[in-house]
Amino acid sequence: xxxxxxxxxxxxxxxxxxxxxxxxxxxxxxxxxxxxxxxxxxxxxxxxxxxxxxxxxxxxxxxxxxxxxxxxxxxxxxxxxxxxxxxxxxxxxxxxxxxxxxxxxxxxxxxxxxxxxxxxxxxxxxxxxxxxxxxxxxxxxxxxxxxxxxxxxxxxxxxxxxxxxxxxxxxxxxxxxxxxxxxxxxxxxxxxxxxxxxxxxxxxxxxxxxxxxxxxxxxxxxxxxxxxxxxxxxxxxxxxxxxxxxxxxxxxxxxxxxxxxxxxxxxxxxxxxxxxxxxxxxxxxxxxxxxxxxxxxxxxxxxxxxxxxxxxxxxxxxxxxxxxxxxxxxxxxxxxxxxxxxxxxxxxxxxxxxxxxxxxxxxxxxxxxxxxxxxxxxxxxxxxxxxxxxxxxxxxxxxxxxxxxxxxxxxxxxxxxxxxxxxxxxxxxxxxxxxxxxxxxxxxxxxxxxxxxxxxxxxxxxxxxxxxxxxxxxxxxxxxxxxxxxxxxxxxxxxxxxxxxxxxxxxxxxxxxxxxxxxxxxxxxxxxxxxxxxxxxxxxxxxxxxxxxxxxxxxxxxxxxxxxx
Ligand code: CAA
Numbered sequence: 128x129x130x131x132x133x134x135x136x137x138x139x140x141x142x143x144x145x146x147x148x149x150x151x152x153x154x155x156x157x158x159x160x161x162x163x164x165x166x167x168x169x170x171x172x173x174x175x176x177x178x179x180x181x182x183x184x185x186x187x188x189x190x191x192x193x194x195x196x197x198x199x200x201x202x203x204x205x206x207x208x209x210x211x212x213x214x215x216x217x218x219x220x221x222x223x224x225x226x227x228x229x230x231x232x233x234x235x236x237x238x239x240x241x242x243x244x245x246x247x248x249x250x251x252x253x254x255x256x257x258x259x260x261x262x263x264x265x266x267x268x269x270x271x272x273x274x275x276x277x278x279x280x281x282x283x284x285x286x287x288x289x290x291x292x293x294x295x296x297x298x299x300x301x302x303x304x305x306x307x308x309x310x311x312x313x314x315x316x317x318x319x320x321x322x323x324x325x326x327x328x329x330x331x332x333x334x335x336x337x338x339x340x341x342x343x344x345x346x347x348x349x350x351x352x353x354x355x356x357x358x359x360x361x362x363x364x365x366x367x368x369x370x371x372x373x374x375x376x377x378x379x380x381x382x383x384x385x386x387x388x389x390x391x392x393x394x395x396x397x398x399x400x401x402x403x404x405x406x407x408x409x410x411x412x413x414x415x416x417x418x419x420x421x422x423x424x425x426x427x428x429x430x431x432x433x434x435x436x437x438x439x440x441x442x443x444x445x446x447x448x449x450x451x452x453x454x455x456x457x458x459x460x461x462x463x464x465x466x467x468x469x470x471x472x473x474x475x476x477x478x479x480x481x482x483x484x485x486x487x488x489x490x491x492x493x494x495x496x497x498x499x500x501x502x503x504x505x506x507x508x509x510x511x512x513x514x515x516x517x518x519x520x521x522x523x524x525x526x527x528x529x530x531x532x533x534x535x536x537x538x539x540x541x542x543x544x545x546x547x548x549x550x551x552x553x554x555x556x557x558x559x560x561x562x563x564x565x566x567x568x569x570x571x572x573x574x575x576x577x578x579x580x581x582x583x584x585x586x587x588x589x590x591x592x593x594x595x596x597x598x599x600x601x602x603x604x605x606x607x608x609x610x611x612x613x614x615x616x617x618x619x620x621x622x623x624x625x626x627x628x629x630x631x632x633x634x635x636x637x638x639x640x641x642x643x644x645x646x647x648x649x650x651x652x653x654x655x656x657x658x659x660x661x662x663x664x665x666x667x668x669x670x671x672x673x674x675x676x677x678x679x680x681x682x683x684x685x686x687x688x689x690x691x692x
Pocket of ligand 1 (some may be wrong): 178181182185187247248271272273275276277319322354355360364366382628629630
């Protein structure tokens with residue numbers, strides 16, 4: 128039977144500590160909240176008042192309940208006030224010396240059966256536990272930012288944590304209304320281990336000038352359905368925290384993809400730590416605000432469409448091929464028609480030329496913009512290049528090959544653009560517009576203008592495998608498969624962690640089953656083949672499942688039914 132804890136403490140009242148104190152107080156626990164000096168304590172109190180005040184102003188919390196919550200927290204600068212606590216969570220900055228000092232002080236002050244929990248995101252809980260005289264009572268209790276909103280708590284047990292302590296903390300997490308996932312002590316636990324490789328990769332994309340910060344963020348929000356883009360999320364987490372987490376993950380994994388991007392390092396050195404500093408990747412209206420102010424780097428709206436060629440009619444060449452490609456393109460046809468653009472839709476069997484195509488081929492030949500779906504075969508562009516009128520723009524919607532290959536095959540390389548339609552299923556959420564090495568900027572602008580006309584948000588993406596969305600999403604999915612393969616956590620726990628810790632619309636295994644394991648493997652092979660980065664090599668488990676015909680939902684079995692093995 129788990130103990131029912133009622134007297135708890137929090138040490139360190141930054142964003143996380145103050146949020147954790149609020150979570151405890153909301154659940155009716157009596158909280159002692161400690162920080163080093165009056166200024167820090169006042170800041171902590173300010174966080175709680177602001178957060179609960181916001182809930183009141185949104186009509187989600189009664190003013191009387193807000194007062195009761197705040198009154199359940201005793202703010203103090205004295206650690207000795209924790210002498211009665213049954214559990215204390217430390218949430219001081221992510222430095223092993225600081226955390227060890229706090230835990231040893233707690234070890235002296237608190238009764239021997241008090242549970243000492245650390246909210247560390249990446250440091251070894253085991254290493255911290257042995258700095259106390261009670262390693263069996265030390266456990267990780269990892270909350271997610273903003274703590275009052277995100278439902279996940281990772282309960283991290285070390286090899287020495289007593290089972291009864293794990294049980295008490297699991298019961299506490301449930302009482303707090305959180306989703307508790309219990310796991311062993313490994314850098315990044317579940318959620319950060321899967322999140323930070325992706326965040327670091329997004330920074331590298333911006334740093335290498337493959338895409339702008341706005342385009343990366345918009346692509347991931349719209350194309351992958353994530354609540355925030357990766358750069359906005361890094362600003363929320365704090366660049367210093369992110370740097371620390373990546374550093375620890377890299378030291379443990381030696382995976383180059385975890386080595387903190389130099390841009391993160393420079394932002395930290397410059398003190399641009401994200402929202403809490405008023406500036407990180409973006410500039411914020413004030414230190415605590417999520418509101419972004421325009422700054423020098425913000426592109427002028429509409430600039431991407433300057434120099435666009437006129438589009439009076441659209442041609443669609445649908446080659447019988449992957450169904451998702453055809454569905455996506457079909458979803459675009461009514462939008463074009465309602466924007467007053469006549470559409471000539473021509474069907475083709477793979478490997479056939481215009482003489483074998485069915486439909487209004489003459490309409491296709493006279494179109495100003497021709498969209499090609501269902502094929503990665505450059506021969507189709509060679510055929511189209513000889514057919515369409517001068518000045519027409521040819522857009523490749525499949526993303527299996529670089530745009531430059533289609534451009535070179537077409538005989539009119541300046542006119543060929545990539546238009547990758549990203550979004551879950553056949554839903555169109557965002558277009559990734561790709562200018563290849565030989566593309567005329569006016570041709571790319573034509574595609575941007577077309578997207579604006581059919582009211583499809585568009586971003587500018589690099590002519591690289593996976594563009595933005597797939598290049599960032601699939602390595603994360605692959606990392607999740609590797610985590611399952613290493614038996615660190617179950618597919619259910621990994622899915623739950625990403626949904627409740629990071630607000631993802633679905634977990635990686637649900638998404639893999641939905642996308643199709645074979646499709647995922649094909650994208651991952653493409654990403655790996657481009658740069659030969661070992662960290663991008665497809666997980667053997669994914670290869671095996673595809674070989675065994677476990678292709679996901681459409682095959683009736685994928686990760687969901689293959690978990691037992
Ligand atoms: N404190 C308290 N409550 C907050 C809050 C905060 N800082 N920010 C938002 N909220 C509440 C709001 O009051 C609102 O609640 P109601 O609906 O009851 O009014 C709700 O959250 C939604 O807020 P908004 O409508 O203002 O904004 P949104 O819909 O854009 O959601 C978000 C904001 C919850 C932050 C959402 O964007 C999100 O889920 N983002 C992903 C965050 C994430 O990934 N966190 C994990 C980071 S990793 C980590 O923390 C671990 C680590 O070790 C670094």
